[in-house]
Amino acid sequence: EAQVTQNPRYLITVTGKKLTVTCSQNMNHEYMSWYRQDPGLGLRQIYYSMNVEVTDKGDVPEGYKVSRKEKRNFPLILESPSPNQTSLYFCASSFRVFNSPLHFGNGTRLTVT
């Protein structure tokens, strides 16, 4: 089954403790991206990747890191999480975002205390 798999679904952590949210797709998509969703602000793009080893900042990249060493995986890394990073996070992929639909993961609800 074609899908984008995000893990974990829920995560509670403390300020400063490094964490990684994983994202994997099995559709051989070139484009992968991370978003956060906050009440009143909607979805905002954090980082995106056009292909292996090609990543770029979205609108809210501060405090986040990504890597794209393999085509199928695009992990989101929070080196030193802070409470303002408490949010609902989504990973998405697309063959090419210009002419292909987006496929979203199920989301990760992160709470930083």
Place this chain on the structure above:
Amino acid sequence: KNEVEQSPQNLTAQEGEFITINCSYSVGISALHWLQQHPGGGIVSLFMLSSGKKKHGRLIATINIQEKHSSLHITASHPRDSAVYICAVSRGWETSGSRLTFGEGTQLTVNP
């Protein structure tokens, strides 16, 4: 002013009604996406448009590139259509990467 504006923010309809959700954008785009987010939080892609009109079942999406405007129509609405509908625009081009900007969403409630 947001680069992507949706209207209305909230919409309540009776089952069977024809529904229209609008999306206006102020930047050059390569594609526009309509997404659906159900109460459980999952997001599903409904349409990807770069011109014209697309139809899938009871859903129709149109885009007017000159006017920078897109509409999502739902015919014969049903309570299971209740969800948040989100417009997103892809602002980049193939050789320079692509960023996605989202509208704030339209909360649709369809009552039986």
